Amino acid sequence: MSRTLTAELPALVGKRVLIEGWMHTMRSFPDFSFLVIRDRSGQAQVILEEGPELQRLRGLQNESVLRIEGDVVAEERSPIGVDVRNPSITVLAPVTEVGPFELNKKVLKPSLDVFLNHAPYGLRHPSKVATFRVMSTLLSAYREFLVGQDFTEISTPKIVGAATEGGANVFAVEYFDRHAYLAQSPQLYKQIMVGVFERVFEVGHAFRAEEHYTSRHLNEYCSLDLEMGFIRSQQDVMDVLAGVISAMVDAIHERNPREVEMLKIELPLGHSFPEITFRAGQQLILDRYGENRFHEPDLSPQDERRLGEWAKEEHGSDFLFVTHYPTVKRPFYAYPDPDDPEHSETFDLIFRGVELVTGGRRINDYEQLVASMEARGVDPQPFGGFLEAFRYGMPPEGGFAVGSERFLARLMNADNIRETTLFPRDVGRLTP
RNA sequence: GGUCCCGUGGUGUAGCCUGGUUUAACAUGCCACCCUGUCAAGGUGGAGAUCGCCGGUUCAAAUCCGGUCGGGACCGCCA
Known part of the structure; x- marks a missing residue:
């Protein structure tokens, strides 16, 4: 039978x-x-x-x-x-040993730490099963939408020879007789692949050696990356982002009604994606909260929460694009606004008060790219492979990266990003 | 890296401020018995914790102090 x-x-x-x-x-x-x-x-x-x-x-x-x-x-x-x-x-x-906590109660009782120590057991709880079914839908919907938009899925190496952005926060690994690093992001490879496929995306892990102790950071996370060529401005990238985010939310609505109900997820259905420039955002904070943030080159978490509240009140949206960040705070490949080079064609997408996506237009001109690296003290030497793609003709291009665990955490209003990660890696946790 | 909070049976908490009637309480889980339809089942009973660890103060420490280890929140940084 x-x-x-x-x-x-x-x-x-x-x-x-x-x-x-x-x-x-x-x-x-x-x-x-x-x-x-x-x-x-x-x-x-x-x-x-x-x-x-x-x-x-x-x-x-x-x-x-x-x-x-x-x-x-x-x-x-x-x-x-x-x-x-x-x-x-x-x-x-047969099981003769009593489990470390109850799986057959509606709510999972153990503290996050105890739960994570017993994740292989605890993940069986119906609420966790539901959580990671929703994650699965997010990933599927991301892929399906982009394939439908003629994007090609790629898979780039996570063991790399040079730090992506010359930063210090990389994990070093032994690589035979040499030193290598775990990729902080697929940034450089996905840009290279624009020269091959024009439109690419990747679902892959990113590694950050930063010692952050917060409820929204992981040292290993699943990044939903995208890069596309022949754009007119970063607006083209933002449009694709708004499209794919909407498709992901719609997919959960359609495919996971039981999970949505069990987890009490409030889906941001039919939302608009309002935009505000970095400068205007600072002005808004001055006007609404009386705090002068103009000397700051970036938004603080509190600034982002406040702008998110504004977007909710003024535009009825859980989303807000903040655009044109100061060029100095962005990596060497960020495209400076030709009319205002102090600011760049870059954006963050804030979702319910938290940075969900960073993206923007990239410098596609070879000479300009090398000059930008040198201006920041980045040695072009280790980036030979990356630069080769630009020496042989790179169209105007841009892209973004979405933090998948962060997206799910905000969607279900989780207190901690570790609740939406199967086996989170943080400063103190390497097992299970 | 900075600031602040928390460690009490398997799990989640109360007790701590204001040391001593506390044989450390409650819920849940586990075991036994009772209960003919439960569905977070119900009832009765039982086992289970030297109160994270080390040291100090005191006649007396879960309770006060110091150190240490573990955990959490926020900031920095980011997705």
């Missing part, structure tokens, strides 16, 4: 079926017990009468893996409208 998923049972009343899954919980009465089986599709309850089948479960704890053959019986009192009766049980994987 082949396996039936629990979600299919309501359509199989009167049939004898075989289900397999984990013992989620068991509630006992004098003459019978309710055994709840959990599989990837949901849960079903099995009615166990007193007898050898119940005896077979003696001493077994929750999470034991069972195969159960039984009759599907219509039952109004059952949560899914049917029960499985007259079961014949095979224990596929």
Whole structure:
């Protein structure tokens, strides 16, 4: 007999079926017990009468893996409208050890630290399953939308010979008889690939050796990157970003209604993507909060929260593009606004008060690119491969990077980005 | 790297300020028994913690002080 998923049972009343899954919980009465089986599709309850089948479960704890053959019986009192009766049980994987915390309660109780220490066990909780199903949808929808826009998916190396932006915050790794680094971002490679495919995207991990102790940073995160050529301005990039973000949100709405309800996700459906320049943003903070931020070359987290509130109030949007950041605060490849070289064609997308995306137009002229590197004291020597792409003709181009864990964290209003990361890597955590 | 907060049975908390009636409390989980439809099942009972660790103050420390280890929040930095 082949396996039936629990979600299919309501359509199989009167049939004898075989289900397999984990013992989620068991509630006992004098003459019978309710055994709840959990599989990837949901849960079903099995009615166990007193007898050898119940005896077979003696001493077994929750999470034991069972195969159960039984009759599907219509039952109004059952949560899914049917029960499985007259079961014949095979224990596929017995568990005799009690788990570190409860998986069969509606809310997960352990603190984040305890949870993460037992992630292989804890991730089975229905709320975590739902969380990472939504993540899966985010990634799928990102890919599907961009493929539909004629983008090509690429996969670039994560072991690199030079730090992407000449920064210090890279992890060094031994590479045979040399030193190498873990890529901080696919930035340079995706730009190179614009010369090949025009439009590329990548779903890959980025590594940052920064010792940040915050609820929104990881030392390894999954970056949703994109780069595209033949643009007129950064606006073209921003338009694609708004499109793909909307598509991702729509996909969750369509594909994960159960998860949205369970996690109480408030989706930013039908939102606009208002824009404000960096300067205007600072002016706004002066006007609304009386704080003069004009001497600052960047926005603080508090500034971003305040601008996010403004966007919500004035434009009814959870999103806000902040554009034209000071050129000095941006990397060497950022494209200075020809009319105002102190500011660059770069943007951040703020989502619910947090930086979700950074992007912009890049310098595509070879001479200008080398000059920009030298002006910042970046030695062009290690970037030979990168520069080669520009020596042989690079169209006007730009792109962005979305932090996937951060997106999901803001979507479901998580307190900490580690809640939306399967196995987070931070300063103190390398296992599991 | 800076500032601030928290470590009490497996898990989550109360107790700490104002040291001593505390055999360290409650919920949940576990074990046993009771209960004919539970669905965060219910009831009764039981086991389970030398209060992160080290030192100090004191007649007396979970409680006060110092150090240390672990965790968290915010800032810097970023996605």
